[in-house]
Amino acid sequence: MCGIAGIFSPDRRPVLEAEIRAMCAVMVHRGPDDEGVYLAEGLGLGMRRLSIIDVAHGHQPISNEDGTVHAVVNGEIYNFRELRQALKAKGHRFRTSSDSEVIVHLYEEYGTECIAHLRGMFGLAVWDVRRQRLLLARDRVGIKPLYWTEAAGGRLAFASELKSLLQLPDLPRALNWPAVDHLFAHATTAPAESIIAGVHKLEPGHLLIAERGAPVKVERYWSLRFEADHDKPESRFVDELRDLLEESVRLHMVSDVPVGAFLSGGIDSSAVVATMGRESTNPVNTFSIGFHDSAYDESSVARRTAEALGTRHREWILDTDALDVAADIAWHLDEPFGDSSAIPTWMVSKMAAEHVTVALSGDGGDELFGGYDRYLVEANERWRDRIPAPLRALSARVSRAMPEGAKGKNYLHHLSLKGFERYLHGYTLFEAERRQQLFTADALAALGDHDVNGMLHDRILPRDAHWLDRLQYFDINHYLPLDILTKVDRMSMAHSLEVRVPLLDHKLVEFAATVPPAMRIRNGTTKSILKKAMRGIVPDEVIDRPKRGFAVPVGDWFRGGLAPFVRELLLSDRSRARGVVNAGYVERLLTLHEGGRTLDTQLWTLISFELWCRAYLDAPAPVLREAPVYAVR
Numbered sequence: 088m089c090g091i092a093g094i095f096s097p098d099r100r101p102v103l104e105a106e107i108r109a110m111c112a113v114m115v116h117r118g119p120d121d122e123g124v125y126l127a128e129g130l131g132l133g134m135r136r137l138s139i140i141d142v143a144h145g146h147q148p149i150s151n152e153d154g155t156v157h158a159v160v161n162g163e164i165y166n167f168r169e170l171r172q173a174l175k176a177k178g179h180r181f182r183t184s185s186d187s188e189v190i191v192h193l194y195e196e197y198g199t200e201c202i203a204h205l206r207g208m209f210g211l212a213v214w215d216v217r218r219q220r221l222l223l224a225r226d227r228v229g230i231k232p233l234y235w236t237e238a239a240g241g242r243l244a245f246a247s248e249l250k251s252l253l254q255l256p257d258l259p260r261a262l263n264w265p266a267v268d269h270l271f272a273h274a275t276t277a278p279a280e281s282i283i284a285g286v287h288k289l290e291p292g293h294l295l296i297a298e299r300g301a302p303v304k305v306e307r308y309w310s311l312r313f314e315a316d317h318d319k320p321e322s323r324f325v326d327e328l329r330d331l332l333e334e335s336v337r338l339h340m341v342s343d344v345p346v347g348a349f350l351s352g353g354i355d356s357s358a359v360v361a362t363m364g365r366e367s368t369n370p371v372n373t374f375s376i377g378f379h380d381s382a383y384d385e386s387s388v389a390r391r392t393a394e395a396l397g398t399r400h401r402e403w404i405l406d407t408d409a410l411d412v413a414a415d416i417a418w419h420l421d422e423p424f425g426d427s428s429a430i431p432t433w434m435v436s437k438m439a440a441e442h443v444t445v446a447l448s449g450d451g452g453d454e455l456f457g458g459y460d461r462y463l464v465e466a467n468e469r470w471r472d473r474i475p476a477p478l479r480a481l482s483a484r485v486s487r488a489m490p491e492g493a494k495g496k497n498y499l500h501h502l503s504l505k506g507f508e509r510y511l512h513g514y515t516l517f518e519a520e521r522r523q524q525l526f527t528a529d530a531l532a533a534l535g536d537h538d539v540n541g542m543l544h545d546r547i548l549p550r551d552a553h554w555l556d557r558l559q560y561f562d563i564n565h566y567l568p569l570d571i572l573t574k575v576d577r578m579s580m581a582h583s584l585e586v587r588v589p590l591l592d593h594k595l596v597e598f599a600a601t602v603p604p605a606m607r608i609r610n611g612t613t614k615s616i617l618k619k620a621m622r623g624i625v626p627d628e629v630i631d632r633p634k635r636g637f638a639v640p641v642g643d644w645f646r647g648g649l650a651p652f653v654r655e656l657l658l659s660d661r662s663r664a665r666g667v668v669n670a671g672y673v674e675r676l677l678t679l680h681e682g683g684r685t686l687d688t689q690l691w692t693l694i695s696f697e698l699w700c701r702a703y704l705d706a707p708a709p710v711l712r713e714a715p716v717y718a719v720r
Contacts, residue, residue, distance in 0.1 A: 089147065090117030090135040090580075091159040091233075092246040093212050094255075095221045097299050100242065102131035109709060110244075110251040111135050116419070117161070117247060117580045123147045125157050129299075130214060130221070134159040137583055139342055139445060144183040151191040152180050155216045158194070160187040161247050162209030162231045163587065165338040170204060194222070202294055202308050206338075206593065210247055210289070221297040227309045227593045228451075229291030229568030232576060238285030243297050245289075249281055249421040254709050259284065262704075264533045266422075267667070271517045271525060272539045274425025274692055275569040278546070282422045282699070291568050311563060311596060313548065313556040315603040321616070324602055328620040335592040336362040339447055347372030347443035349435055349586075350398065352388030353634070354617060355449030355458075357396070357625040359589055363447065364396050365624075373398040374439040374446070376431040378405055380640045388632070395626045403438050405431060407644045410652075417698035419581040425516060425692030426570050427639045432578040440582040450571050451590040454562045455599035456614040457607035460634060461513050462558060466608065469554065472505050479503040487520060492679045507547055510558055511540060514566075516689050524672045555604040563596075642687030645680060653677065653690060661705075662697050 092110035094102045107124050111133040118135025125132040125148040134147045150157045164170070167186035170193065175181065179192040186207075193201035194213050199222055201213075208230035213222040223245055225233045235245040240257035252258055263284040266276040276282050279290050289295055292309040336359060340346055348360045350373040363371045373393050377386025386402050393400035409430050416433055417423075439446045453459050483503035489496040504512050512518070517525055519539075526534070546564050548557045572588075579586040589595075602616050609615040618630045645653050654677060656662065663670050673693060680686040 089137060089159070089161045090114035090247040090251070091133070091147075091161045091210065091212060092251045093132040093159065093214075093221075093244070094130070094239070095243045095297055096129035097243070097297070098241070099129035099299075100240075102126060102129060102242075104131070106255060107131040107133035109254040110246055113250050113254055114246070114248045116583055119583050121146060123159075125150075125159075125214075127214070127216070132157060132159050132212060132214060134161075137444070137585060139163065139344055139585060144185065146183075147187060149183070149185070149188050149191060151195055156191045156194050157214045157216070158187065158190045158211060160190060160209060160211040161233075162207055162211070162226065163585070164189060164205055164207040164209065165341070165592070166206040199294060199296060200308075208587065208591075212245060219299045221295075223289055223295040223297075224308070225289045225291055225293060227292045228563065228591050228596060229572050230576070230588055230591060232573070233289040234281060234286055235289055235295060236286040237303065243303060245295075249283065249286060250418075250703070252286055253283070253703065253706075256709055258286070260704055260706075260708065261285075262533075262667075264530070265537050265539070267530070268522065268534055268537050268539045270423050270425065270696065271522055271692060272515055272519075273569075274514075274516055274688065275573065276422050277542070278565060278569060283703075291564070309593070311560065311600055313552065313560060313600045315553070315556075316601045317603055319601075321606055321619070324606060324616055325620045327598060328616060329624075331592075331595045331598055332358065332362055332589065332620070333365070335589040335595055336447070337366050338592070339587045339589045340366060342445050344444040345372070345442065346445040346447070347374060347439055348398075348447040349373070349439070349449070350375050350389050350393055350400070351449070352385045352392050352629065353449065354614060354621060354625065354629055355452030355590060357392050357449070357629045358452070358617065358621045359447050359449045360392075360398060361396055361621070361625045362589075364398070370397055370399045372439075372443055373400045374435050374442075375400070375402045376405060376435045376438075377402055378640055380643065383638050383640045388628070392626055392629055401438060401442070403434055405434055407648050409434060410641075410644065410649060413694070414698055414702065415581070416578070417695055418702045420573075420577050420695070420699070423692065423696040423699040424570075424573070425688055425695060426574055427641045427687065427691040429574045429578055430639055430641075432574050433581065436579040436582045436584050436586070440579075440584040443584070445585045445587060446579070447587050447589055448575060449590060450575055450588045451567065451596075452614065452617060454559060454567045454571075455590060455596060456602070456617045457555060457559060457604070458614045458617075458634060459562070460613070461510070462555060462608060462613065463611060464513060465510055465554065465558060468509060471502065471509065474502070479505065491521070491524070491675065492684060506550075507544070507557065507561075508540070510561075511543065516692060525668055527666050527669050529666045530668070553604050555608065556600075559607075641691055642680070642685055645687060645690055650681065653694065656697055657690075657693055659697075661701070665700060665704075667696075668693065 118137045120138040121136035132148045148157050148159050164186040167189045170189040174192045202224045209226045210231040210233035239255045261284040266280045266282045269277040296304045350356050375389035378384045482499045486499035547561045606616045
């Protein structure tokens, strides 16, 4: 696991070593073990390394035999041994045993199509000296991040973290207003954009090609197709799922440093841990988080599961003092982030990092196998598509006429929606009407006629696809990379912990898309096929208990001892002076929440935004001056 960064000057303007080192230094947490820089005319690559495989020799940037191809890689390539043997058979010579070295040789063989051969999680950059070509690529589902921009004085810059790009003096620190709109609608910034104007996310399953004298090209190299195999019996799906999970876990356990796992007591993490136990001769180190509030606490289930699976288990019970690290969390998240489960993810990562360097998690199971309760809600609400259009329009008008907080207002609005719009409403923070009240007049002017949901319609399957396929496809391409995987990557790397996600091996993902919808959700039971596959492997208690989300009692905290903190932060002079959110509306939200309305996610998003602004917008721009030196270091 690493942090990577680089700059490409199409016009051959110098790249300063100080620029690359500053970009790397600010993400030393991603790689505390080693640093490397490669400089050439108009090009610089840098990385920080967390040593996992071939600890002694896996230094980066890494090159091919004759130094014509150089690469920096963040992540792990799980099929590197297989690729290595195939490349050796073609005459390639290896200097290390690291997984990263296969990339430069794959590029020699296949050019930009080399990415299709990789099985793993990665954000990577390859520099082709002969063609003067830079290739950037991100893994298929977005486990690892990669930001890029052409706003750095006309040069192309990239990095694993946004904060690295902000070390460049010529990158303006200006808000990207459509991303702000997306944040307050859906708790994250937009799929291909960041909170900073001009800085983009390279989306999952995409690559970027930059060459001198040509415009930058961004291309998709992989996309998920939902094609149910209705001819295969359920027993075959069960057997294949077990086999694929065992293979994936086995590959994900390859490491030269200690490996453990997160264990929540849910079926996804339990399936991973149980499979690890079958692959290991030693007890698995497992880690979980709990709360004093029994309504949110699952530590007892995790504890019993750990005992049943024979793991070496550790847990941490959190209280309101967990928010003492809120500013640190905001800095490490890179962008404002509306999911408060970042807090326990930070804590469990901190605890795990004291004992292991790699941890496996069960993330992805809900998206792949239909595990969210909102899928059941949609299944029960699909009849509403038959409500006559005039009646839906009347519901919308009545809802708009009702005051904020009025009983039934949200229900009537939900009743007025149809299909995918209804599903989106289920986890929208501030609807368009409420964002009109939330934002100041200046912010609304900056947003113009931006349609945050219009863009999302391009990310769903056609209307003739099965309704469950449409929702899962959206969550896999939107919610999973923007929320779940972002949270896990940033919070774990803050503690120099590599988290691997076996359920998101792309072969397993592609398999899940062939499982018929009726085998994913059956008779009101979510993840039916996964539960059948894990019966007898994980405890029945785990399989049969109702799903519990990774929720945090911040709503109660905000009504209790943290209420003064929230008010002071959100209604401060600094917050008001930004001119983004309307202080009067925020005060109204605080009053409603204190009165019993559940607005914890909305308030956490506002808190995260303000803390991010203080960490990044209020920080002075760096100044870097140094003569370029072209050499490998």
